[in-house]
Amino acid sequence: MEAKLRRHVIMVPFMAKGHLLPFLELAHRILHHNANLTITIVNTPLNINYLRSTIANDPTPPPQIHLRSLPFNSSDHGLPSNSESTEGLTFTQIIKLFYASTTLEAPLREFISDVIVKEGTAPACIISDNFMGWANEVARSFGTVNYTFTTGGAYGTTAFCSICMNLPQRNIADGGTHDHFPVPGFPEFFQFSITQHHPYYRAADGKDEWSIYFLPQLSHCLQSNGWLCHTVEEIETTGCEALRNFTKLPLWCTGPLLPSKMLKTNSGMDTGSGVNVIGQPEKCIKWLDSHAQGSLLYVSFGSQNTLSEIQMMELAKGLEESKKPFIWVIRPPIGFDIKSEFKPEWLPLGFEDRIRNQGLLVHNWAPQLDILCHQSTGAFLSHCGWNSVMESLSQGVPLIGWPLAAEQGFNAKMLVEEMGVCVVLRTGVVESTIGKEEVKKVIEVVLDKNEDGKGNDMRKKASELRKLMHASVNGSSYKAMADFVSTFSSI
Secondary structure (H helix, E strand, O other): OHHHHOEEEEEEOOOOHHHHHHHHHHHHHHHHHOOOEEEEEEEOHHHHHHHHHHHHOOOOOOOOEEEEEOOOOHHHHOOOOOOOOOOOOOHHHHHHHHHHHHHHHHHHHHHHHHHHHHHOOOOOEEEEEOOOOHHHHHHHHOOOEEEEEEOOOHHHHHHHHHHHHHOOOHHHHOOOOOOEEEOOOOOOOOEEEHHHOOHHHHHOOOOOHHHHHHHHHHHHHOOOOOEEEOOOOOOOHHHHHHHHHHHOOOEEEOOOOOOHHHOOOOOOOOOOOOOOOOOOOHHHHHHHHOOOOOOEEEEEOOOOOOOOHHHHHHHHHHHHHHOOOEEEEEOOOOOOOOOOOOOHHHOOOOHHHHOOOOEEEEEOOOOHHHHHHOOOEEEEEEOOOHHHHHHHHHOOOOEEEOOOOOOHHHHHHHHHHHHOOEEEOOOOOOOOOOOHHHHHHHHHHHHOOOOOOHHHHHHHHHHHHHHHHHHHOOOHHHHHHHHHHHHHHOO
């Protein structure tokens, strides 16, 4: 009786930290609505170790959350040894990781078979990443349901998926007279620009290695029983409508899936794991404490992105000439090992000495959640990865966008055109030059305190989005999660 009562949910995230942590937060939300479940997150050994260390910092980890390591050897797939996530990989290596992820199917099937033998019933459902569409076929073969979870936003996810599957940009590549085009799923008047595309999108023709991977995965996802999206209905009304139009499936908006310290509420709702993923923030906090409210710029391009040497040099000059205080998470430029030691010659001569009282350089990693939560942070120069966007908006911090890969250009488009909380500094890396004057100008605009200025307008709009996001924790997202859990619990 107990085996049937405690149903099993299996989660299959893609192999990247920006996917693993939202899946973990999602597990906590599900358990809030039905504590009589067992949830097992499956992944490669090193990613499971990462999740295990994250859970270990939780003072009250739910015993219902289990972790299962599936066999994986990166060297078998032409990847560097111990490369089990996107972090530290080059762009050409990341596509190899995508293909390698499909080898998890056989050990996942073996694990599910063991679960059925032990519990006497199939799992209640499988929740899989939209990059791991093959899990839908696994679910069907075991007589259970599959739900697709996108850890991106609704707008960016729709653009990414629809462009992958429909290749509307080919009209331009084949001799179109302008650089804008509509994307299926969005209203016809929503025009996307080829300049918002990463080079691999522009080259995609359905026969390239990216298309060959993503087309079947996304096709599988469109056959699932519904989609979950890491967003808030009220802040992405256009995106949510577009994603529903594209998938033709039920959609549950489950965001913001952020640590509880970023979503302080007055109710008893547990807003997340409460996991301390923040580390030792003392140096950054001391720096933040020494600056006025809303005066400081935070600069970070995520855990796996960096700039070219020339761009890094010009960004440094622009930061210095802006005279604004900043924290810059800095990594070696493109062409060098992103985890290697940083060399002074990648910055202007004497830069670190001159900005000693203006800026704080943090190598490789910074306590981003603490920085964005601090009152002195006035803006975030970001690659516009979705987790960073959600973290920033949850604190009412406007953005300066420099999208670099994946769906980031689409996120930036939405932040500018739909939300009014972002100014795009530049798009892309390889072909994108930039001058220090542009950097200085944009920083001054966004951090400007003038009552009638653009920066103040962006802050007001970001503050409104913050209120909507916090309200959703016990409002629309809470109700959506309750509805989702009841849907598969009743099967």
